[in-house]
Amino acid sequence: MTDTNASAFQHEAGFGDYFALLKPRVMSLVIFTAFVGLLVAPVSVHPVIGLCSILFIAIGAGASGALNMWWDADIDAVMKRTANRPVPAGRVTADEALAIGLALSVMSVVFLALAANILAAGLLAFTIFFYAVIYTMLLKRWTPQNIVIGGAAGAFPPMIGWAVATGGVSLESVLMFALIFMWTPPHFWALALFMKGDYDKARVPMLTVTHGRRVTRNHILVYTVLLVPVAIGLGLTSIGGPVYLAAAVLMNAWFLKGAVDIWRRDETAADADAYRTEKSVFRFSILYLFLHFGMLLVEATLRGFGLGGW
Amino acid sequence: MAIKAEHEIHKRRFSRNLGVGLALTGFAALMFALSIVKITSLGGPIQGFDHVARPELTEIVK
Structure with missing residues (x-):
């Protein structure tokens, strides 16, 4: 590193800032609904496989949150509710958010396929794509029906949980x-x-x-x-x-x-x-x-x- | 500004290193548990072939 001025260090991120990229509050809802979807299914799942699956679903949801923060940094900076998110606040760069989002997306999908099954992994991949590309990039700034269609991304987790247990829809x-x-x-x-x-x-x-x-x-x-x-x-x-x-x-x-x-x-x-x-x-x-x-x-x-x- | 041995920036870096370290350790442990569960659920023996002969793994030719 050649740039050693003080202000560059002032914005260095702590672990919590990276964690905040994953939208922990949205993640908690995802964990809960995926957990219910997995548990109410008629097929029982080994606790370790269940735990791993829920973790990867949560990481996938978090990754799409990071991609959302990368793309939306400009509007997040303007809105009071979101101005303190890590990217608009300057603690994490947009490039880092993109890298973390992409890496965790791929990792969560691959590992869900290995831990559970291909269908569950496919649904997770579609959810990430839907939230990051369809909702964040295409719909959010274009149509007032944005949240109606974008709501689908938040609705997938119980379906993924069910697919982990049963392998079907x-x-x-x-x-x-x-x-x-x-x-x-x-x-x-x-x-x-x-x-x-x-x-x-x-x-x-x-x-x-x-x-x-x-x-x-x-x-x-x-x-x-x-x-x-x-x-x-x-x-x-x-x-x-x-x-x-x-x-x-x-x-x-x-x-x-x-x-x-x-x-x-x-x-x-x-x-x-x-x-x-x-x-x-x-x-x-x-x-x-x-x-x-x-x-x-x-x-x-x-x-x-x-x-x-x- | 006095130069301190422990600046606030070091604390932030430590939190990051500790966080990444714990996350990776936890992940490795979880993957190990998952492997054990997956392998034992197949019903076969948990040990595999190595460079050493393992008579208990070979089928007996009658």
Whole structure:
């Protein structure tokens, strides 16, 4: 190294900065849903193979996060929510993010193929490609439907977990995919309603910016109505059961009520109470997804004792 | 600015080296465990042929 001035050292990254490239919070959701997908499958997996598979799915998801941060460094720098990410903050260079993203992508796919099977690895490769190329590079800055289609990337992990165990795709795994896929739009649009300005400044075409807030409220309601039959339908399959179904009916009624509340309000009402309804629906949406998958896990556990299920 | 033996930058480098070291060690251990599981699940003996003759691995010709 020939460049030895002090400022070059000031920005040298610690281990945590590289770890932050992998979007640990998104990763935790990926680990949880992949774990549920693997565990509720009718085929049992050796714990070590299961552990390795979940690890490689998580690394693959993290790699696509690093590729996203490499490509989006310019808009991340403009938005308050993302300005402190390692690349826009100057702690890690964009080239390093690209190198880490590519290396970990290849490594995770190859090792998932070796630990589990080719189908699971293929699904993981497609997920990384979909998130990094289709969503980040093509859709995000181009269409207000970005998060609808991009939501597919977040919806794949339970399907990959299922494929690790069974080596196949089935109605159950497609419905788990559909649950996250349909849940993503109302979840993110509720956030976009009260995170005003950020996406505007970065010129990302969020629905709130391109079509206005009234249209966004309508969209939240429509997607929530479409989400309900998926969530209930999953309860009628082989991985569902009375416990899941009862919880799903309650949560979907509550989520639907929240979507109707958002739909009935206008900006004056929302401004008056600082977006209370929107914020509470957003918070509940996180619990909603967590509990649906949690209940699938409860059903799988009960089945182990000869209870639950249909 | 006084020259200190231990600058903050050294701590950051140490964290990076330690992190990479632990990640690699953990990875190697996990791969070893995975290999054992995969090999034993095949049902055969865990030892393989080496440069030394291993009579217990050869089939007996009748």
